[in-house]
Amino acid sequence: MIHVQNLTKSFADLRRGEVHAVDGISFDAHPGEIFGLLGPNGAGKTTCLRILSTVLRPTSGLAEVAGYDVATHPAKVREHIGFMSGNTGIYDRMTAWELVEYFGRLYGMEEDQLQARLEELFETLQMNEIRDMLGSKMSTGNRQRVSIARTIVHDPPVLIFDEPTSGLDVLVARAVLNTIAGLKEQGKCIIFSTHIMREVEKLCDRIAIIHKGRILAMGTVKELEEKYQEPDMEEVFFDLIQEYEAQLTA
Amino acid sequence: MVNWKNVRLIFFRELGDQLRDRRTLFMIIVFPLLLYPGLGIGMLELRLLSFEQPQTVVLWGDQYLPGGDYPPLVQDGRFAKSLFRRPDDASNLHVLTESALKQETDDSEVNDQHLELYQTVRKINAAVAERDKLSAELAEQPADSEQAEQLRARIGELDRQAGRLFNQAKIEGLVIIPRGFARELKEVNRQIAERVDSASAEADYPRPQIIHNSADEKSHITFIRLEGVLDRWEDEILEHRLQSAHLPTNLHRPVQAQSTDLALEEQLNSKIWSQLFPALLVIMSLTGAFYPAIDLGAGEKERGTMETMLICPASRPEIVLGKFLTVMTFSVTTVLLNLISMGLTGLYMASMMDARNLAKMPAPAFPSLVDIGWIILLLIPLAAMFSSLCLALATFARSSKEGQYYLTPLLMATLGMTMFCVFSGFELTEHQMFSVIPVCGVALLLKGLLMSSLSSGPLYVYAIPVLGSTLFYSFLALYWAIEQFKSEDVLFREAERFDLKLWIRHLLRDKEATPSFSEAVICFVLIMMLQFASISASAGADSSAEWMIRALFITQIAVIASPALFMGVMLTTSLVETFKIKWPSWGMLGTAALLAAALHPLSLEWMYQLAPFFPELPASMQEPIQRLMSSKVSWWYLLSAMALAPAICEELAFRGFILSGLRRTGRTWLAIGLSSLAFGFMHMIPQQVFNATILGLVLGMIAVRSNSLLPCCLFHLIYNALAVVNQRQGQQLQELLGNTALIRSEGGQLLYGWPVLLVAGLVAVTLLWKLVKGTLPWNSARQQPMSKPLITTGAGGN
Structure with a gap:
């Protein structure tokens, strides 16, 4: 479903010269799977996911989503994905219903099909109370729910969540994670990025540990813990990063 | 789609x-x-409010107004209605005369306000009289003497004092009729009526004064009204004077021009x-x-x-x-x-x-x-x-x-x-x-x-x-x-503080083969700024033909070529790529030469046809060029200044540095368009801006297709040389040959006949078409698609 091969993204930076935010990474993700990208802030997770969502163009390498190349068929890719990140806010001057409806229309959904889908979504995400509430009046949790509804309104086969729980309290974060787990059950191919170890352990089928634009290790949680002989992901993560930094300084 | x-x-x-x-x-x-x-x-x-509100005016010294058969200033406690453009306006000025106020105080009728007003105006009157006296003294003193300084200070003090009193009085205007005004007036009238010779000297007597405060809107409006009233009164007095002297009443208006306004209301x-x-x-x-x-x-x-x-x-x-x-x-x-x-x-x-x-x-x-x-x-x-x-x-x-x-x-x-x-x-x-x-x-x-x-x-x-x-x-x-x-x-621009030092370091460190888009833009801005500076520097200088030619050389080298060369050396890694220093095919050289020759008559023609569209050049700009052309300067000197130098310097800047930088966007057509606009604007005079922009497009195309600067230089050299020859020798040539099918003369300028234009047009269109399509057999950039950047990014030298 998602195929990334040797993907690179560089940009010019005044201070550092040319910077490779994503530096030759490769991975695959399949339907019915949650693929986790685990990395510290500034590791290149967001850049990588922005390329997959066609917001950024890759400098080199290949990225395919649902069989379409992000560089050559960006519109097709956008039709087949749902993307949610800290930077995809909701409109202040639109109600929850209007917003989700608007995006449904942009995705070209038929009107009766769209209305049925909206009812269903507002029911399952328990959003009927905030149906006619303006975005500016919503709590963070409610905004996040509207965002999720917006992401999945067109029922895309691929879903990309970039740190969806950042800034949320425990209750809301838990609800979001449950929703994502539910989506996996529906057979979606999900990419999930985070810097929180617990979320990865709980949710992800496979993970890639990413640091300074490179993938340092990839596999199931179990495989990684066994390979590096550590009791949990946090230790694995530290080991890998220390090892990489040591290599760099050497 | x-x-x-x-x-x-x-x-x-x-x-x-x-x-x-x-x-x-x-x-x-x-x-x-x-x-x-x-x-x-x-x-x-x-406005209505301030206009319609009646304003209070004190008329001081009303006892000195002329009576009898003289036109009255005041009637029934108001200014006479005849003194207003619209008689109803008389009610807008509420007049308090000195005699009325005095009467009230003498009769001890209880009106505290009027009593106070009477005393205040008296003080103002005294202050004004004192001020007039001091002003007269000041006029006799040398301006910078100590005494004059003291007088000025004293007058200022009196002004402030009178101003305070005026505000206290809560009136909008004060008219002071000087003591003996009526007497003086009558005396002068008598002298004029009797044709006494010294009448002109006697006519110098104290005049009424209007005291007002123009910083106060109401007082200002009152002043305008009072002025109108006194003007009309003056006219009536004058009329009376002329009548009593048995003179025509329009004596003082020997011309009195009449105006006729043809504007209709809708206009x-x-x-x-x-x-x-x-x-x-x-x-x-x-x-x-x-x-x-x-x-x-x-x-x-x-x-x-x-x-x-x-x-x-x-x-x-x-x-x-x-x-x-x-x-x-x-x-x-x-x-x-x-x-x-x-x-x-x-x-x-x-x-x-x-x-x-x-x-x-x-x-x-x-x-x-x-x-x-x-x-x-x-x-x-x-x-x-x-x-x-x-x-x-x-x-x-x-x-x-x-x-x-x-x-x-x-x-x-x-x-x-x-x-x-x-x-x-x-x-x-x-x-x-x-x-x-x-x-x-x-x-x-x-x-x-x-x-x-x-x-x-x-x-x-x-x-x-x-x-x-x-x-x-x-x-x-x-x-x-x-x-x-x-x-x-x-x-995804990040909010980053701009740091000049960092930026310069970045420029010098992360150099690439050809300049960046912004470097090209900066180069153009620099050239324009230097050009403005050089214009203001050369303005007013003596302009002999020799001097002008030297100035042309200096401008080309210092203003146009130097910034491009300097930036090229400092900011790029490949001068060969940036300035396209490559040997072109002979075919491309031939194409450029032929195009220049073909575009010469065509551009003369379109400039001639479009002349009414542009503002006419001032004589101060035309004259030096004509002087230069008719001077005795040798041909090779003139041609090297007006054809060779621009062909090298302008090409280095515009088809070299600037075009290479602009092409980094990856859009070659856009780059050609922008570079030709830059080239046009550099010429500053509207006519030339237009012409140079069109030629810039052709030159840009030649540069891109040949990937060499040399054909551009050749084009530029031939085009400019032909223009110089036409300007300098055109008239003589025309006189020699007369009007033929090949050449004609329009307003002292040599233009070409339709057969020449037809042939030139055919040649130019064919060559340009092939250039655009990239189908010339010697097209060196053929394998290079027009939409690809010249150098791919990412080759930074860290």
């Missing part, structure tokens, strides 16, 4: 969004609807409209676009919804079009609301003025249906231009605040241009070039159309260039806005 369904969806969403924003609604809709009625009616009411109306409407149209369509554009561009980034929009299936052009249509809707609405609101307020004010019998000013009437049609027709492309321009700038901005920084200069520039067009005597019929200048064209055309009864030529013919050029600019601006929306740098 644009999916219009998406554009429509986005448009309606943005429109709804804006309509829910109270700030935008207020600025765009409520503000204009309140502004004009509020301002207009408020001002009118204030006066249209004059107001023709100035107000274009100004309002331009400024309001920009203001109307300003706020929504900021909200839709920078505002979206600020609220974190930009990325939400970018990941929806709508393409970037669709998003921009949706937003653009929204901004434009607001722009158009703002203008229409403003015009309607202003028109209604004007009508209301006119009716108020009529009702109150105020001085009639040309009543603003509604423009005709045809005029409204024109306004709307011109408004649409204008609003489109401003909307896309604002949207592009607002998209570039990171925050609303930054957006305002970018848009304010646009507003100021537009304001300046509009004021210049509307309030200067410029007319489109005289300055046709303005029809293709943004903003000016629309403002001048609308001004002309609204005054159509007064202008000479048919104006609607200018609608085509004005509308065409404005539409062209709006397409350009829209294209730019879409480009902004496609650019990752713009959408």
Whole structure:
């Protein structure tokens, strides 16, 4: 479903010269799977996911989503994905219903099909109370729910969540994670990025540990813990990063 | 392909969004609807109020007024009605005479206010008398003496004192009739009647004074009225004097010219409209676009919804079009609301003025249906231009605040241009070039159309260039806005503090083979700045032919070639790539030479045909060129200054550094277009800007197709050399050969006959077509597609 091969993204930076935010990474993700990208802030997770969502163009390498190349068929890719990140806010001057409806229309959904889908979504995400509430009046949790509804309104086969729980309290974060787990059950191919170890352990089928634009290790949680002989992901993560930094300084 | 369904969806969403924003609604809709009625009616009411309120004037020394058969100043306790333009106005000045006030105090009638007033005015009178005395003394003193200084200080003190007293008195004006005024007047009249020779000397006696305070609006109005009253009284006194001397009463008006105003009422109306409407149209369509554009561009980034929009299936052009249509809707609405609101307020004010019998000013009437049609027709492309321009700038901005920084200069520039067009005597019929200048064209055309009864030529013919050029600019601006929306740098610009040191280090460290886009732009700006500096430096210098040639050399080398070469050495790693120092194919050299020769007669012809379109060059600019051409300077010297030096220096700069930098966008056609515009603007004189831009396009194409600077130099050399020969030797040649089918003379200039033009045209079109298509057999850049950047990015030398 998602195929990334040797993907690179560089940009010019005044201070550092040319910077490779994503530096030759490769991975695959399949339907019915949650693929986790685990990395510290500034590791290149967001850049990588922005390329997959066609917001950024890759400098080199290949990225395919649902069989379409992000560089050559960006519109097709956008039709087949749902993307949610800290930077995809909701409109202040639109109600929850209007917003989700608007995006449904942009995705070209038929009107009766769209209305049925909206009812269903507002029911399952328990959003009927905030149906006619303006975005500016919503709590963070409610905004996040509207965002999720917006992401999945067109029922895309691929879903990309970039740190969806950042800034949320425990209750809301838990609800979001449950929703994502539910989506996996529906057979979606999900990419999930985070810097929180617990979320990865709980949710992800496979993970890639990413640091300074490179993938340092990839596999199931179990495989990684066994390979590096550590009791949990946090230790694995530290080991890998220390090892990489040591290599760099050497 | 644009999916219009998406554009429509986005448009309606943005429109709804804006309509829910109270700030935008207020600025765009409520503000204009309140502004004009509020301002207009408020001002009118204030004016009416101040005009209709009776003002108090004290007439001091009324006992010295002439009585008997002299025309009276005061009648029944008021100024005489005959002294007002409208007799009813007499009731607006409430007069308190000295004798009346004195009578009250003598009769000890209890009126404390009047008692106090009497005493205060007395003091003012004393102060004024003292001041007059000191002024007379001051006039006799040398200006810088110590005594004069003291007198001035004393006068200042008296002024302040009198001012305080005047304010205390709570009156709006004070008229002081000097002691013995009536006597003096009568005496002079008698002398004139008896034709006494010394009458002129005797006529110098103290005159009445009006004391007022012009900083106080009411006192100022009173002063204007008093002046009118005393002027009319003076006329009556004079008439009386002439009558009693048995002289004609119009003796003092030997000329008395009469004026006849041919302006019809509707012309006066249209004059107001023709100035107000274009100004309002331009400024309001920009203001109307300003706020929504900021909200839709920078505002979206600020609220974190930009990325939400970018990941929806709508393409970037669709998003921009949706937003653009929204901004434009607001722009158009703002203008229409403003015009309607202003028109209604004007009508209301006119009716108020009529009702109150105020001085009639040309009543603003509604423009005709045809005029409204024109306004709307011109408004649409204008609003489109401003909307896309604002949207592009607002998209570039990171925050609303930054957006305002970018848009304010646009507003100021537009304001300046509009004021210049509307309030200067410029007319489109005289300055046709303005029809293709943004903003000016629309403002001048609308001004002309609204005054159509007064202008000479048919104006609607200018609608085509004005509308065409404005539409062209709006397409350009829209294209730019879409480009902004496609650019990752713009959408994900981080708020980074600009650090000059870091930036310079970055420039020197991260060099690439050819310059960057911004380096090319900076090079052009540098050249223009140096050029302005060199113009102001050379202004006023003695200009012999020798000196002019030397100046030409210096300008070419120091102003044009040096910045490009310097920047090339400092900022790029490959001079060969940047300046295209490569040996071209012989075929390409031949093509360039042939093209130059073919374009020479053609460009002369189109410049001749288009001459009326451009403003005529002032003699001060034409004369030196003619002097240079007719001077005894040797041919090789003249040609090397006017053909060889530009061929090398201008090509190094414009087809070398600047074009190479501009091509880094990856859009070769855009780069050629921009470099030719830069090349055109460098020539500064409108005629030459136009011609050089066209030649710049040809040169850019040659540079790209040959990937060498040499054919460009050759083209430039031959083209300029032919122009020099034509200017210097053309007339002699024409005299020698006479008018033939091959050459003709127009106004002292040698032009070519139709057979030459036909052949040249055929050759030029064929070669240019092949250049554009890239089908010349010696086309070296054939394998290099036009849309690929010259050097791919990412080759930075860390």
